[in-house]
Amino acid sequence: MAVELTYQVKGGDFSHAGDASSQVKKVLKQLDIDPKKIKSIVIALYEAEVNVVAHALEGVIRVTVDEEKITMLLTDRGAGIPDIELAMREGYSTASKEVREMGFGAGMGLPNIKRNTDLLEITSEPGQGTTVKMVNFF
Amino acid sequence: MKVSDLVKEFQLTVFSGESGLDREVEGGYVSDLLSDVMGFSRENQVWITLQTHQNVVAIASLKDLAAVILVKGFRPEERMLEHSNNEGIPVLGTSLSTFEIAGKLYRLLCPEEILPPAV
Numbered sequence: 001m002a003v004e005l006t007y008q009v010k011g012g013d014f015s016h017a018g019d020a021s022s023q024v025k026k027v028l029k030q031l032d033i034d035p036k037k038i039k040s041i042v043i044a045l046y047e048a049e050v051n052v053v054a055h056a057l058e059g060v061i062r063v064t065v066d067e068e069k070i071t072m073l074l075t076d077r078g079a080g081i082p083d084i085e086l087a088m089r090e091g092y093s094t095a096s097k098e099v100r101e102m103g104f105g106a107g108m109g110l111p112n113i114k115r116n117t118d119l120l121e122i123t124s125e126p127g128q129g130t131t132v133k134m135v136n137f138f
Numbered sequence: 139m140k141v142s143d144l145v146k147e148f149q150l151t152v153f154s155g156e157s158g159l160d161r162e163v164e165g166g167y168v169s170d171l172l173s174d175v176m177g178f179s180r181e182n183q184v185w186i187t188l189q190t191h192q193n194v195v196a197i198a199s200l201k202d203l204a205a206v207i208l209v210k211g212f213r214p215e216e217r218m219l220e221h222s223n224n225e226g227i228p229v230l231g232t233s234l235s236t237f238e239i240a241g242k243l244y245r246l247l248c249p250e251e252i253l254p255p256a257v
Binding site: 018021039042043050112115 | 174
Protein backbone atom coordinates (compact mmCIF):
# COMPACT_ATOMS: atom_id res chain seq x y z
CA MET A 1 0.00 0.00 0.00
CA ALA A 2 1.40 3.38 -0.96
CA VAL A 3 -0.65 6.49 -1.56
CA GLU A 4 0.89 9.43 -3.38
CA LEU A 5 -0.61 12.89 -3.39
CA THR A 6 0.61 16.10 -5.03
CA TYR A 7 -0.62 19.65 -4.44
CA GLN A 8 0.39 22.97 -5.96
CA VAL A 9 0.66 25.95 -3.63
CA LYS A 10 0.59 29.55 -4.80
CA GLY A 11 2.55 32.17 -2.88
CA GLY A 12 0.39 34.88 -1.33
CA ASP A 13 -2.85 32.96 -1.84
CA PHE A 14 -4.16 32.81 1.71
CA SER A 15 -7.66 31.93 0.52
CA HIS A 16 -6.46 28.39 -0.21
CA ALA A 17 -3.94 28.05 2.61
CA GLY A 18 -4.68 24.78 4.35
CA ASP A 19 -6.47 23.09 1.44
CA ALA A 20 -3.72 20.51 0.95
CA SER A 21 -3.55 19.82 4.70
CA SER A 22 -7.31 19.34 4.77
CA GLN A 23 -7.16 16.85 1.87
CA VAL A 24 -4.33 14.90 3.49
CA LYS A 25 -6.25 14.79 6.77
CA LYS A 26 -9.24 13.25 4.99
CA VAL A 27 -7.08 10.63 3.27
CA LEU A 28 -5.37 9.67 6.55
CA LYS A 29 -8.76 9.29 8.23
CA GLN A 30 -9.90 7.03 5.41
CA LEU A 31 -6.73 4.97 5.84
CA ASP A 32 -7.69 4.60 9.51
CA ILE A 33 -4.45 6.10 10.84
CA ASP A 34 -4.30 6.73 14.62
CA PRO A 35 -6.15 10.05 15.26
CA LYS A 36 -3.31 11.26 17.52
CA LYS A 37 -0.82 10.78 14.69
CA ILE A 38 -3.15 12.56 12.28
CA LYS A 39 -3.34 15.56 14.63
CA SER A 40 0.46 15.97 14.65
CA ILE A 41 0.76 15.46 10.91
CA VAL A 42 -1.94 18.06 10.24
CA ILE A 43 -0.24 20.66 12.46
CA ALA A 44 3.13 20.16 10.77
CA LEU A 45 1.78 20.10 7.24
CA TYR A 46 -0.45 23.14 7.73
CA GLU A 47 2.45 25.18 9.10
CA ALA A 48 4.69 24.12 6.22
CA GLU A 49 1.95 24.90 3.71
CA VAL A 50 1.38 28.36 5.21
CA ASN A 51 5.12 29.01 5.11
CA VAL A 52 5.07 28.49 1.34
CA VAL A 53 2.04 30.79 1.00
CA ALA A 54 3.58 33.47 3.24
CA HIS A 55 7.18 33.38 2.03
CA ALA A 56 7.51 31.80 -1.43
CA LEU A 57 6.33 32.48 -4.96
CA GLU A 58 5.06 28.96 -5.52
CA GLY A 59 5.57 25.48 -4.25
CA VAL A 60 4.71 21.81 -4.58
CA ILE A 61 3.70 19.43 -1.80
CA ARG A 62 4.37 15.75 -2.40
CA VAL A 63 2.95 13.34 0.13
CA THR A 64 3.67 9.63 0.24
CA VAL A 65 1.88 7.36 2.66
CA ASP A 66 3.03 3.77 3.11
CA GLU A 67 2.44 1.07 5.74
CA GLU A 68 4.69 2.59 8.36
CA LYS A 69 4.99 6.32 7.72
CA ILE A 70 4.00 9.50 5.92
CA THR A 71 6.62 11.49 4.05
CA MET A 72 5.81 15.11 3.20
CA LEU A 73 8.12 16.96 0.84
CA LEU A 74 7.56 20.67 0.22
CA THR A 75 9.65 22.31 -2.46
CA ASP A 76 9.27 26.00 -3.13
CA ARG A 77 10.68 28.68 -5.36
CA GLY A 78 11.26 31.92 -3.51
CA ALA A 79 13.41 33.88 -1.11
CA GLY A 80 14.79 30.88 0.74
CA ILE A 81 16.07 30.92 4.31
CA PRO A 82 19.54 32.43 4.83
CA ASP A 83 19.92 31.19 8.42
CA ILE A 84 17.89 28.06 9.17
CA GLU A 85 19.02 27.86 12.80
CA LEU A 86 17.74 31.38 13.40
CA ALA A 87 14.48 30.64 11.58
CA MET A 88 13.89 27.64 13.86
CA ARG A 89 14.02 29.87 16.94
CA GLU A 90 10.70 30.34 18.74
CA GLY A 91 9.40 33.86 18.09
CA TYR A 92 11.68 34.66 15.15
CA SER A 93 9.81 35.68 12.01
CA THR A 94 10.42 37.53 8.76
CA ALA A 95 6.72 37.71 7.84
CA SER A 96 5.32 40.92 6.39
CA LYS A 97 3.12 43.32 8.35
CA GLU A 98 0.04 42.16 6.40
CA VAL A 99 0.73 38.53 7.20
CA ARG A 100 1.25 39.36 10.88
CA GLU A 101 -2.00 41.30 11.04
CA MET A 102 -3.81 38.12 10.03
CA GLY A 103 -2.35 36.44 13.09
CA PHE A 104 0.34 34.53 11.22
CA GLY A 105 4.06 35.26 11.46
CA ALA A 106 4.44 34.90 15.21
CA GLY A 107 7.56 32.80 14.82
CA MET A 108 5.76 29.66 15.97
CA GLY A 109 5.42 27.81 12.66
CA LEU A 110 8.76 26.02 12.43
CA PRO A 111 8.81 25.22 16.17
CA ASN A 112 5.31 23.71 15.73
CA ILE A 113 6.66 21.62 12.85
CA LYS A 114 9.65 20.47 14.90
CA ARG A 115 7.42 19.43 17.81
CA ASN A 116 5.05 17.48 15.60
CA THR A 117 7.34 15.54 13.26
CA ASP A 118 9.59 12.54 13.81
CA LEU A 119 12.08 13.65 11.18
CA LEU A 120 12.57 17.16 9.81
CA GLU A 121 15.08 18.24 7.19
CA ILE A 122 15.24 21.78 5.84
CA THR A 123 17.55 22.79 3.05
CA SER A 124 17.53 26.19 1.45
CA GLU A 125 19.26 28.15 -1.23
CA PRO A 126 18.80 31.88 -0.51
CA GLY A 127 17.25 33.58 -3.51
CA GLN A 128 16.22 30.24 -5.00
CA GLY A 129 13.96 28.39 -2.63
CA THR A 130 13.49 25.96 0.22
CA THR A 131 12.88 22.24 0.57
CA VAL A 132 11.25 20.88 3.71
CA LYS A 133 11.06 17.15 4.30
CA MET A 134 8.94 15.87 7.14
CA VAL A 135 8.42 12.24 8.13
CA ASN A 136 6.00 10.87 10.70
CA PHE A 137 5.90 7.19 11.66
CA PHE A 138 2.57 5.54 12.41
CA MET B 139 -22.72 20.93 26.58
CA LYS B 140 -23.43 21.81 22.96
CA VAL B 141 -22.58 24.90 20.93
CA SER B 142 -26.30 25.72 20.81
CA ASP B 143 -26.35 25.79 24.63
CA LEU B 144 -23.62 28.46 24.61
CA VAL B 145 -25.56 30.47 22.05
CA LYS B 146 -28.59 30.49 24.39
CA GLU B 147 -26.62 31.05 27.58
CA PHE B 148 -24.58 34.01 26.29
CA GLN B 149 -27.04 35.29 23.67
CA LEU B 150 -24.48 34.87 20.92
CA THR B 151 -25.11 35.89 17.33
CA VAL B 152 -24.99 32.94 14.95
CA PHE B 153 -23.33 34.26 11.78
CA SER B 154 -22.90 30.95 9.95
CA GLY B 155 -22.18 27.24 10.16
CA GLU B 156 -25.58 26.40 11.71
CA SER B 157 -25.16 22.73 10.85
CA GLY B 158 -22.46 22.55 13.54
CA LEU B 159 -24.58 23.92 16.39
CA ASP B 160 -25.00 20.48 17.91
CA ARG B 161 -21.23 20.00 18.19
CA GLU B 162 -20.05 19.05 21.66
CA VAL B 163 -18.03 21.69 23.60
CA GLU B 164 -15.28 20.47 25.91
CA GLY B 165 -13.38 23.65 26.64
CA GLY B 166 -12.13 26.90 25.22
CA TYR B 167 -8.99 28.41 23.72
CA VAL B 168 -8.18 32.12 23.57
CA SER B 169 -5.66 33.43 21.04
CA ASP B 170 -5.33 35.70 18.04
CA LEU B 171 -2.11 34.01 16.89
CA LEU B 172 -3.01 31.33 14.40
CA SER B 173 0.03 29.12 14.93
CA ASP B 174 -0.65 29.17 18.66
CA VAL B 175 -4.13 27.80 18.03
CA MET B 176 -2.81 25.38 15.41
CA GLY B 177 -0.20 24.03 17.79
CA PHE B 178 -1.99 24.01 21.12
CA SER B 179 -5.79 24.08 20.87
CA ARG B 180 -7.60 20.78 21.29
CA GLU B 181 -10.53 19.03 19.67
CA ASN B 182 -14.00 20.29 20.68
CA GLN B 183 -12.75 23.56 22.16
CA VAL B 184 -14.42 26.88 21.37
CA TRP B 185 -11.96 29.41 19.95
CA ILE B 186 -12.37 33.01 21.13
CA THR B 187 -10.68 35.53 18.83
CA LEU B 188 -10.90 38.87 17.07
CA GLN B 189 -9.56 37.50 13.78
CA THR B 190 -12.33 37.61 11.16
CA HIS B 191 -10.83 35.98 8.05
CA GLN B 192 -11.34 32.55 6.50
CA ASN B 193 -8.06 31.07 7.69
CA VAL B 194 -9.62 31.00 11.16
CA VAL B 195 -12.23 28.53 9.90
CA ALA B 196 -9.57 26.53 8.03
CA ILE B 197 -7.70 26.07 11.31
CA ALA B 198 -10.86 25.41 13.32
CA SER B 199 -11.76 22.68 10.84
CA LEU B 200 -8.27 21.12 10.77
CA LYS B 201 -8.24 21.07 14.58
CA ASP B 202 -11.86 19.84 14.92
CA LEU B 203 -12.77 22.81 17.10
CA ALA B 204 -16.42 23.13 18.15
CA ALA B 205 -16.98 26.77 17.15
CA VAL B 206 -15.43 30.22 16.85
CA ILE B 207 -16.61 33.21 18.91
CA LEU B 208 -15.75 36.65 17.56
CA VAL B 209 -15.51 39.29 20.29
CA LYS B 210 -16.37 43.01 20.67
CA GLY B 211 -18.96 43.03 17.90
CA PHE B 212 -16.51 41.98 15.17
CA ARG B 213 -18.20 40.47 12.11
CA PRO B 214 -16.80 37.71 9.90
CA GLU B 215 -15.59 38.53 6.41
CA GLU B 216 -17.67 37.13 3.54
CA ARG B 217 -15.26 34.30 2.79
CA MET B 218 -15.15 33.32 6.43
CA LEU B 219 -18.93 32.93 6.31
CA GLU B 220 -18.79 30.77 3.19
CA HIS B 221 -16.03 28.59 4.60
CA SER B 222 -17.86 28.20 7.89
CA ASN B 223 -21.04 27.05 6.12
CA ASN B 224 -19.08 24.59 3.97
CA GLU B 225 -17.23 23.13 6.95
CA GLY B 226 -20.15 23.20 9.39
CA ILE B 227 -18.14 25.13 11.97
CA PRO B 228 -20.32 27.77 13.64
CA VAL B 229 -18.99 31.33 13.67
CA LEU B 230 -20.61 33.14 16.58
CA GLY B 231 -20.44 36.70 17.82
CA THR B 232 -20.64 38.64 21.06
CA SER B 233 -20.41 42.32 21.96
CA LEU B 234 -18.38 41.36 25.04
CA SER B 235 -14.58 41.63 25.23
CA THR B 236 -12.35 38.57 25.14
CA PHE B 237 -11.79 38.81 28.90
CA GLU B 238 -15.50 38.91 29.64
CA ILE B 239 -16.67 36.13 27.35
CA ALA B 240 -13.72 33.89 28.28
CA GLY B 241 -14.57 34.41 31.97
CA LYS B 242 -18.20 33.51 31.44
CA LEU B 243 -17.30 30.46 29.37
CA TYR B 244 -14.79 29.30 31.96
CA ARG B 245 -17.34 29.65 34.75
CA LEU B 246 -19.88 27.66 32.75
CA LEU B 247 -17.52 24.87 31.66
CA CYS B 248 -15.30 24.60 34.74
CA PRO B 249 -17.55 25.57 37.72
CA GLU B 250 -15.59 23.34 40.10
CA GLU B 251 -12.45 25.40 39.46
CA ILE B 252 -14.10 28.63 40.62
CA LEU B 253 -13.90 29.50 44.31
CA PRO B 254 -17.14 30.59 45.97
CA PRO B 255 -17.35 34.35 46.58
CA ALA B 256 -16.04 35.50 49.96
CA VAL B 257 -18.89 36.21 52.39
